[in-house]
Structure formats: structure tokens, C-alpha cells
Amino acid sequence: MGGKAPEGIITDQSLSMKKAIDATLPDTTHRHCTWHILNKLNPKIGNNEEAASDIKNVIYKSKTEDEFEMRWQSTIRQHSLEDNEWLSEMFDIRKSWIHAYLHDHFWAGMISTQRSESINSFLDNYVNSKTTLRDFGKCFDRALARLRKREYDEDYECKRGTSRLISKYNFIEQQFAEVYTREMFVKFQHEIKVLIDSRFTMCECLGNRKVYNVDDGEGEFKVDFNCDDQTFECECHLFETKGLVCRHALLVYKQECVTHIPAKYILNRWSKSYKRNYLDTKEIAISVRERKESQNNLHLLMYPVFMKLMDYAALDEETQEFVVDGLNGLLLFISKSREGTIQSVEGSNVTDGNASHVEGSNGNEAEVVAVNDPLEAEERS
16 A cells, blocks of 8 residues: 555444554544445344335435434334334444445445455455465465456456447547546446436526536436536535546536536546556566576466566557567577577576676576577578
8 A cells, every 4th residue: 555544444343443443544434334234224123124125215315414314313203213222323323334424535336345345255266264374375376366367358458449439429428438447437328328317407506606406317416516617516426435427417517518527537546547556667577596486386477577568568559569579589589499599508698699697676697688680581483
């Protein structure tokens, strides 16, 4: 994390976790997992399905703190649950798990610990109860290598393909299609699709601002639009919590004939050009000694090097040609070496007038081998 504390943490209701987070990460917003809490709801209220449905509706559909508290109290009275101690306890800690109190913080769309997508679930495919500590390192490296390969494959698909637009003459959709990853663009397109069911119910002008009321078929939301810088604030808080421009704001932009949304609404984390620099360039320089020590694990040694080369090749066409030519030259050099056209002498020096030794980035001696141009073939008459 580079010494930077996370903006938010989601855990179950463990008191030990709460104390530890409060003590070590005082500026991080700590949220309780909604799934863990609601999983207890039915048993705690006597398996009353109607009451459970109404309570969930209050939890998920309340837009403001005042609205939540008013609807909660009304629902509790309606189902005669005033004496339920568990519900009272959950209401007391409402600021740590109810969305209406947490929508000013970024959660990447998460409201639960998402155990099915957690590191525990990920490692289940590689380790089991019989895996020894000695083998765990190798298993973890294989798991990580597969995860990184999957990300590089997705990056490649994002850069080589073009996303299909679903709205005619929509310049905003085109703007997001050019920068978003495939997965995030599909989520963005969902907001465009539901515009069909959305409509304005009121518009109020307040100087350089306009306040729109937008009904999306599920509820009514206020959108505060700044005419000067074309920024907005919406009651649904989709951008603040998930980093996506909501359907309500898109409808306002369409009404205001805005063809290009401000750059602040395109987060780097959803961009196809965003680089996850897992590997520092210095780590790619491999000394002679490191190569000898790693001979027993060539996959772990070479995989990050090739992945980094692929990352560079994807930057632009010129770099791609440079990488491909370099790899072809290396392949030709190795092929000739295997055929005996290049002679080796004692040690790690490669003779033929083209080898030299330099000091690597870590102070160790590293080999540098120059590759000659391939021999020209004689023309046949």
C-alpha cells in the first residue's frame, strides 16, 4: 500500500477486529458486513417473512439518514417488534452498516466482505488441509501467476477490441467506451439502458445550478447540476460509492446537451490504460548468480519477465515492434548457440567477440550479449 491506509474496511461484527482497526487505522472508515447481519434477521424476528422483507426494503431503499430512521421506526411498530433486543442493537450501530450513513465513502460497490471472492476462496483451488508450509509458497506463487496472467489476458482483450455501443449518436457512451475496461463498460451501459424508464418530474433553476427530480421507475432522486463546470451531485450516490456515473446524471447530461463528461468522473482504476505495477523494472534485471540459483524454477523466473515485456508491447505499435524484434533476435541467437555456431568458453562468458559484462542494478555481475544480424541468404537463379 506504500504506507497509505485504506479508505474503507469491511468486516463482520468481530469486536477484536473493531478494536484493532480503531487503534491502528483511525482515519479508515470501518463498515460491518451487511450480509452477515441480514443473514441473522429471519431467526432473530421469529422467521416472519413479511417483516423481514419490509425491514430489508427500509435498509436498501432509504436515501437519507432521516428517511431511514423514520421508516425503520414505522416498520418496527407496524410489526410489533419494539421489544426485540437484537433489532435495537442493530439500530444503535446503524452508522456502521446502513448505506444511508456510508454513501459519502468509496466502497467500489461492495457492502459485504464478499467471502466467495476473497483470498480464502481463491487459494482453495491451490491448497488444502494437507498442504505443508513448505509447499504453500510454491502453491501461492502458482496461484498468483495464474491471477496475473488472467489480468494480462483481459488487458490484451480490452486493448485489441472495441465495445459495441447501444445508444445512437451518444457521444458520452463513446467517451466511456474508449477508456473503460470491458467489464466496467458493461456496467456503465446498464445505466444507459435504464434511461428508457427514467423521466424528469421537476426542474428548478438556482443561479448557475439546476436541480432536477428524476424518476427512474424505482424511486425519485434529486440531481444538483452545476452549469458552469458541468459537475453534479445525485441522491443515489452511485459515483461516490462505486465510481460510476448514474442513470439520473446521464439523463441530466442528455437534457443539457453535454457531449463530454468531465474527466473527474472517469476513475483510473476502471480505465483500460491503468497500469498495475506489480513488478518494478529493477526486479527484471537478473544477475548471473540469481540465474544459477533459480535454475530449478524456470517458470517463476521467466513468467514475470515475459509479462512485463507484454505490458510494454501493449503501449504502442513502435514498442511492440521493438519487443517482437528483440525476442526474435534472442530466439535466433539461442538457436544458433544450440546448433554449435556460437562457441562457449569456460565460465559464463560467451565469446564470439560480442559478449561483455556489466554491473547489474543490484551490484551483481550481469551478462550482456550482443546479437548479430542474421546472415543473408544467397539469391538463387
